[in-house]
Amino acid sequence: MKTFFLILIFISNYSCTNQIDNSSNSININNQQLISDSIKIVEVKSTLNNIDSIQNVYFNEVIDGWLSERIEQNILIKKLGNNIDKGKDEFWEATGTYIQEWNYASIGVFLNMESDGLDDIKRVYSIKLKKPCPYKTSKGIVIGSDKNEVLQEYKNLINYEESYDNYIIIGNYIDCIIFKIENNKVSEIFIGPAAE
Numbered sequence: 001m002k003t004f005f006l007i008l009i010f011i012s013n014y015s016c017t018n019q020i021d022n023s024s025n026s027i028n029i030n031n032q033q034l035i036s037d038s039i040k041i042v043e044v045k046s047t048l049n050n051i052d053s054i055q056n057v058y059f060n061e062v063i064d065g066w067l068s069e070r071i072e073q074n075i076l077i078k079k080l081g082n083n084i085d086k087g088k089d090e091f092w093e094a095t096g097t098y099i100q101e102w103n104y105a106s107i108g109v110f111l112n113m114e115s116d117g118l119d120d121i122k123r124v125y126s127i128k129l130k131k132p133c134p135y136k137t138s139k140g141i142v143i144g145s146d147k148n149e150v151l152q153e154y155k156n157l158i159n160y161e162e163s164y165d166n167y168i169i170i171g172n173y174i175d176c177i178i179f180k181i182e183n184n185k186v187s188e189i190f191i192g193p194a195a196e
Contacts, residue, residue, distance in 0.1 A: 061177055061191050063127065064135035069175075069192055073113065073122040080104050089118055099125060108133030108143065112192070126192025137189065141179070145186045150179050169194075 062068045066079060077084075087101030098118055102111045114125035129135060129143060136142050139153040147168075151158070154170050154177075163169045170177040173194045180188035 062138050063129070063189075063191070067109075067124070067127065067135065069124050069126070071124045076102075076111070076124065080107070080109065089115075095125075097125075109135070126190065128191075129189040131187070137177070141186060141189070143186055143189065147181045147184045147186070150181075150186060 085103040089098045089100045097114045100113045108130040110128040112125040113122035115122045157170050159169045166181040168179040178190040
């Protein structure tokens with residue numbers, strides 16, 4: 001979709017820079033303008049590609065090869081079982097959906113489950129992992145991993161402006177991975193929207 005949009009920009013700019021000389025029926029193309037517009041398109045496309053690659057980290061983070069945001073409840077129950085400590089459904093104005101806590105405390109997995117209505121199928125909205133959870137991020141980070149390992153594995157993706165104290169943030173508060181660090185070790189991993 002983005003590539004298609006960029007092609008339209010190029011075609012639009014190309015046609016705008018064409019000038020028809022009605023007296024001689026010839027087309028004079030402003031080459032300098034075309035080159036300049038082409039460079040801008042490449043720069044925009046490069047920027048969009050960089051944004052996509054960063055977004056893929058926090059929008060598509062997969063824990064232990066299967067657990068991620070938007071997984072439906074039937075898959076979750078099949079993998080983790082039905083021994084769930086469930087909270088009450090609450091309507092969140094910010095999302096316009098119902099959110100319910102599903103806790104698998106014995107394995108250190110704490111989820112917010114989202115549904116459009118009270119009786120609708122739920123899907124994972126956010127994930128929090130704590131001890132004794134053995135699940136790994138897509139880059140191999142687990143509860144107990146060293147802080148330096150997180151810094152190394154995510155070095156090009158860390159949001160230094162929003163990271164603070166003992167929290168390393170990948171992405172932004174709209175959707176992110178947050179590593180909580182205690183005694184130079186990962187004590188908690190959060191995946192999802194943190195602004196709620």
